[in-house]
């Protein structure tokens with residue numbers, strides 16, 4: 416494939432996909448990466464230090480990642496032209512090379528471009544946002560028993576109010592939608608119809624079931640105890656409420672789940688381990704309390720886009736903050752790994768922030784590629800560096816007697832502690 420600006424590394428090879436969506440990973444895979452805006456310039460190189468060291472150590476030079484820079488966000492406007500935020504060839508490369516990783520991208524509030532992060536997920540139909548949240552020994556936490564926090568969030572990534580279907584107050588479009596709702600749909604409860612922004616929240620049976628299927632399958636494959644459907648279905652009955660109903664329906668249809676004590680909770684036997692998996696649901700606001708007071712009772716979580724966004728940062732705070740919260744955006748074949756945090760503009764370019772989030776996202780990427788030995792080394796390096804008190808500012812400010820490291824130094828400390 417000929418690219419305009421992307422330089423394909425010589426000597427690397429493409430990851431390919433089999434009919435059953437398993438991967439063929441060569442020893443020298445080309446991995447596209449988006450550096451990211453803001454602190455992207457800090458965390459992305461630090462991530463590469465740690466990951467290259469883990470791969471080198473695990474496979475003694477037999478395997479190596481060939482990093483290929485692709486562009487999005489502010490850097491794309493410099494490399495291409497001032498109006499190009501998400502070049503078509505970036506989307507092509509991410510699709511074609513199957514597995515990629517990205518730093519954070521800026522989204523202006525209120526106006527300007529819509530989220531490039533959300534656009535990438537939608538354009539590539541990366542419908543699952545997978546965010547595991549667990550505690551590492553030694554990490555400072557505001558809760559008494561952070562080791563009880565061990566949850567895996569499956570956040571629906573393609574629907575909900577994140578679809579971006581909304582119109583600004585006072586525009587002809589907003590007025591047209593409001594007129595339609597009032598005159599043709601019998602809507603009487605738009606409180607101030609004259610000057611009102613309006614948004615649409617699409618939630619479908621297909622979108623829900625493909626997400627819940629992934630969550631239940633993950634629970635089976637990883638021998639987890641429960642899957643909790645998190646929703647605000649008491650208020651938004653036909654979107655969030657239906658998400659819950661369709662989730663239970665899928666558990667019954669595809670996993671053989673049956674009502675537990677008369678329902679609505681369900682349960683089924685894990686066909687791999689024989690253990691029981693409980694499928695339950697919790698209303699979203701109550702869930703934000705539950706994760707603080709009774710975290711041990713929750714395991715795999717399946718939820719809608721906005722709930723998942725809120726839950727990700729709240730849960731991350733319990734185990735050290737978004738500085739070490741990793742994630743992945745997954746389609747059936749294409750996977751794009753990505754930190755939970757944003758561009759933290761006040762720290763951009765200072766070599767200060769915690770690269771742990773992107774390093775752990777890359778750890779998930781290595782595991783996804785089947786390079787488990789290297790992934791295990793990354794975890795080991797991270798755990799040891801933190802337990803020795805070698806940490807960046809975010810942990811340092813909460814720890815006694817820790818050694819303050821720069822972002823790049825933490826990447827190196829992970830490498831040195833493998």
Ligand SMILES: NC(=O)C1=CN([C@@H]2O[C@H](COP(=O)(O)OP(=O)(O)OC[C@H]3O[C@@H](n4cnc5c(N)ncnc54)[C@H](OP(=O)(O)O)[C@@H]3O)[C@@H](O)[C@H]2O)C=CC1
Nearest residue numbers: 519520521522523532737738755756757758759768769809
């Ligand atoms: N997926 C993505 O690319 C995402 C992009 N964004 C975008 O990022 C921009 C900034 O968003 P904002 O709401 O400020 O959220 P950010 O996640 O960028 O930052 C919020 C705070 O979190 C802490 N933090 C974030 N990253 C790190 C890190 N690596 N190490 C240590 N601490 C960290 C800092 O806390 P403290 O001040 O306490 O030190 C920071 O001020 C916006 O444009 C937003 O749209 C937001 C989320 C995800």
Ligand SMILES: O=C(O)CCC(=O)C(=O)O
Nearest residue numbers: 521522530532533724755
């Ligand atoms: O796209 C953005 O700017 C924010 C996205 C976000 O907060 C997230 O994915 O967690």
Ligand SMILES: [Mg+2]
Nearest residue numbers: 724727728755
């Ligand atoms: Mg978020």
